[in-house]
Amino acid sequence: MRKFSQYIITALLIFSLVSGCATIPRNQVGEQVEPLIPAHELNDAELLNVSIRIFDPGELPTDPDKRRGLAPEIREAEARFAPIHLKHTLQRTGYWGAVRVVPDDDIGAELLIRGKIVLSDGESVVLEIEALDARNRVWYRRTYAETARLEEYYNIEPEKEDTFQDLFNSITNDLIIFKNNLSPAEISEIRHVALLKYAQLMAPDAFSNYLGMGPDGHLSLLRLPSDQDPMLARVNLVKVRDDMLVDTINDYYDIYYQDLWEPYSSWRRFRQEEVTAMRELEREALAKQLLGIAAIAGAIALGVATDYETSIRTQPLQQVMIAGGAYSMYSGYQTRQESKINQDAIEELGISFSSEAEPLVLEVEGKSIRLTGSAEQQYAKWRNMLRQLYARETGLIPLSEQIDSAPPAAENTQP
Amino acid sequence: MSRYLKYLIIVVLSVTLFCAMPAAAAPPQSAEQQLRQSINSLYKARVNIINNHLERGKDLPPSATQESDFRLFLSYLDGRILYYCEQLFSYGGSESLNGTPCPIDADGSLITSSYSTLPPGKIKTEEEKAAALDNELQASLGAFDDMLLKEQEQIAATVPKQRESSSYQQVSGNKEGVNRDGQSGMGNHQKTASGSTADGNRQTTKPGSTNRGTGAGSTRQTRIPPTSGNKDLSQSDDDIVAKQLREAAEQETDPEVKAKLWEEYENYKQGVN
Numbered sequence: 001m002r003k004f005s006q007y008i009i010t011a012l013l014i015f016s017l018v019s020g021c022a023t024i025p026r027n028q029v030g031e032q033v034e035p036l037i038p039a040h041e042l043n044d045a046e047l048l049n050v051s052i053r054i055f056d057p058g059e060l061p062t063d064p065d066k067r068r069g070l071a072p073e074i075r076e077a078e079a080r081f082a083p084i085h086l087k088h089t090l091q092r093t094g095y096w097g098a099v100r101v102v103p104d105d106d107i108g109a110e111l112l113i114r115g116k117i118v119l120s121d122g123e124s125v126v127l128e129i130e131a132l133d134a135r136n137r138v139w140y141r142r143t144y145a146e147t148a149r150l151e152e153y154y155n156i157e158p159e160k161e162d163t164f165q166d167l168f169n170s171i172t173n174d175l176i177i178f179k180n181n182l183s184p185a186e187i188s189e190i191r192h193v194a195l196l197k198y199a200q201l202m203a204p205d206a207f208s209n210y211l212g213m214g215p216d217g218h219l220s221l222l223r224l225p226s227d228q229d230p231m232l233a234r235v236n237l238v239k240v241r242d243d244m245l246v247d248t249i250n251d252y253y254d255i256y257y258q259d260l261w262e263p264y265s266s267w268r269r270f271r272q273e274e275v276t277a278m279r280e281l282e283r284e285a286l287a288k289q290l291l292g293i294a295a296i297a298g299a300i301a302l303g304v305a306t307d308y309e310t311s312i313r314t315q316p317l318q319q320v321m322i323a324g325g326a327y328s329m330y331s332g333y334q335t336r337q338e339s340k341i342n343q344d345a346i347e348e349l350g351i352s353f354s355s356e357a358e359p360l361v362l363e364v365e366g367k368s369i370r371l372t373g374s375a376e377q378q379y380a381k382w383r384n385m386l387r388q389l390y391a392r393e394t395g396l397i398p399l400s401e402q403i404d405s406a407p408p409a410a411e412n413t414q415p
Numbered sequence: 416m417s418r419y420l421k422y423l424i425i426v427v428l429s430v431t432l433f434c435a436m437p438a439a440a441a442p443p444q445s446a447e448q449q450l451r452q453s454i455n456s457l458y459k460a461r462v463n464i465i466n467n468h469l470e471r472g473k474d475l476p477p478s479a480t481q482e483s484d485f486r487l488f489l490s491y492l493d494g495r496i497l498y499y500c501e502q503l504f505s506y507g508g509s510e511s512l513n514g515t516p517c518p519i520d521a522d523g524s525l526i527t528s529s530y531s532t533l534p535p536g537k538i539k540t541e542e543e544k545a546a547a548l549d550n551e552l553q554a555s556l557g558a559f560d561d562m563l564l565k566e567q568e569q570i571a572a573t574v575p576k577q578r579e580s581s582s583y584q585q586v587s588g589n590k591e592g593v594n595r596d597g598q599s600g601m602g603n604h605q606k607t608a609s610g611s612t613a614d615g616n617r618q619t620t621k622p623g624s625t626n627r628g629t630g631a632g633s634t635r636q637t638r639i640p641p642t643s644g645n646k647d648l649s650q651s652d653d654d655i656v657a658k659q660l661r662e663a664a665e666q667e668t669d670p671e672v673k674a675k676l677w678e679e680y681e682n683y684k685q686g687v688n
Binding site for chain 1: 541542544545548549551552555556559560562563566567570573
């Protein structure tokens with residue numbers, strides 16, 4: 001019986017120690033990941049433009065304890081913050097051309113990056129990243145996770161050093177490694193395919209025969225238009241405006257990122273502190289309560305298992321053990337009450353940050369929608385003009401009164 | 416004599432007051448009023464220009480070049496009128512277009528494609544129609560540039576909230592103006608090579624690139640290619656549109672229309688489409 005009690009006490013103590021530990025997500029990136037930097041400045045021909053789509057915010061945890069202090073508004077903010085920070089990280093490497101954050105899939109993207117937030121609770125971030133080029137070839141789909149160390153919450157700087165910079169550097173380095181494995185011919189093909197996809201969208205009549213699609217859905221170049229092609233020159237004029245528009249939207253994103261930096265960094269840091277303190281207190285409380293139970297159980301075991309004489313002799317000890325056990329249990333209860341204060345603090349942090357982040361998200365989204373909305377009307381008009389121009393210049397399409405008089409708004413395909 | 420002096424003083428005071436009053440009492444024009452005035456002035460100029468052109472044609476038929484230049488100019492004017500119509504429409508819908516020549520359909524929507532201001536029957540060949548369409552496209556692109564420029568001005572004037580009270584380095588508040596001399600093409604893929612050194616603060620731009628860095632950590636990546644000719648305020652390099660705008664302004668007798676035409680000329684020369 002005594003041996004059995006020893007086992008119970010040991011098991012309870014081990015459980016109490018383990019239960020207070022944080023859960024570390026899998027697929028952790030390395031520590032102190034340095035970004036790859038090219039040995040020399042790359043030529044234009046070696047560069048690819050990158051479009052990073054606003055991330056999928058994912059789902060919040062269903063477990064109420066894990067969900068504590070998190071909110072959909074925070075996730076929405078993170079779904080914008082993370083791609084903007086990734087943009088800055090990519091830009092700083094010098095391996096890429098123009099890097100832009102886009103509200104939706106960008107039809108003219110040379111390299112499109114999509115991401116999903118699997119987990120983000122201030123302590124850890126888990127992102128699913130997919131990279132695919134204009135040829136519809138998926139470079140890779142990977143999951144990246146990082147649990148921040150304490151010092152990583154402090155040595156931070158907008159655009160340059162985030163709390164989870166190792167994760168952003170890992171994504172960037174993987175993209176660079178993949179790109180460096182592409183031949184110059186492949187890079188050239190990606191760029192041509194991207195432009196011709198855009199040209200097909202703007203002037204389908206003129207550019208329908210330049211790209212082929214394989215059974216796997218991959219696009220390939222069938223032929224190239226002449227550099228002097230007047231339709232291509234016009235499409236280029238439109239494409240430049242499209243890029244300008246995205247740049248303007250990115251300017252708004254950058255302002256949003258700057259506005260969010262301070263409250264978001266503070267939220268992550270304070271949340272981590274509160275969660276750590278709460279976890280410590282809970283572990284302490286559990287240990288105290290288990291010790292109390294063990295002491296009471298030991299006292300009972302002592303009374304039952306020994307002979308009468310020993311039982312009488314150890315009665316004061318049994319009483320001390322029971323009293324001590326009861327005190328430990330009470331003390332554990334009090335410690336739990338303290339950790340409840342931390343829980344409340346976490347909830348408040350979440351509510352406070354949500355109320356700061358939500359209007360910023362709404363503001364930047366409103367601007368993005370307003371700009372893309374007005375641009376879409378323009379694109380429809382330009383598509384119609386390009387169509388008419390192509391028809392008149394080539395005579396390949398019968399000129400009908402319908403084309404001449406059709407109002408541009410009648411065409412609803414979106415860029 | 417003193418009686419005359421009294422009258423003189425009264426007259427002088429009255430004139431002084433009269434002269435001072437309009438300036439003090441004139442209410443500032445609203446944006447809508449300004450747009451309506453721009454549309455009507457340009458439309459009036461357009462009618463005059465067509466009439467003059469037709470009148471001159473009676474005596475001496477225009478050469479092919481003159482005819483082509485005339486159409487290009489009209490097309491440019493159309494683009495400008497339409498642009499102002501669209502702006503006015505965005506303020507107050509179809510009702511705001513009352514009293515203007517802006518074309519609207521039965522549903523009250525602004526018709527942007529069918530506002531063909533060319534005199535009926537004047538365009539004869541497909542090439543000429545294509546040229547007119549091309550000009551319309553250029554004018555439309557120019558109007559879009561204008562919208563983006565205004566947007567960028569707004570951004571440049573915006574200070575991120577966090578920076579109002581902190582020492583964060585300003586990133587987006589100092590944008591470069593838009594340069595209009597770039598041109599991209601299939602064989603001319605132009606990009607920014609932004610690299611960073613150990614201090615993480617190097618940003619280089621390829622000459623002639625469409626994608627430029629504009630400051631610490633921020634990029635202004637696209638340059639607007641020209642929609643028509645180089646623009647400065649010297650007359651020597653006036654292109655077809657500038658030349659005709661200037662001539663129209665010089666010949667115009669209505670002061671309001673004249674002022675508007677000069678304004679359009681200056682805007683065009685400075686690249687403010």
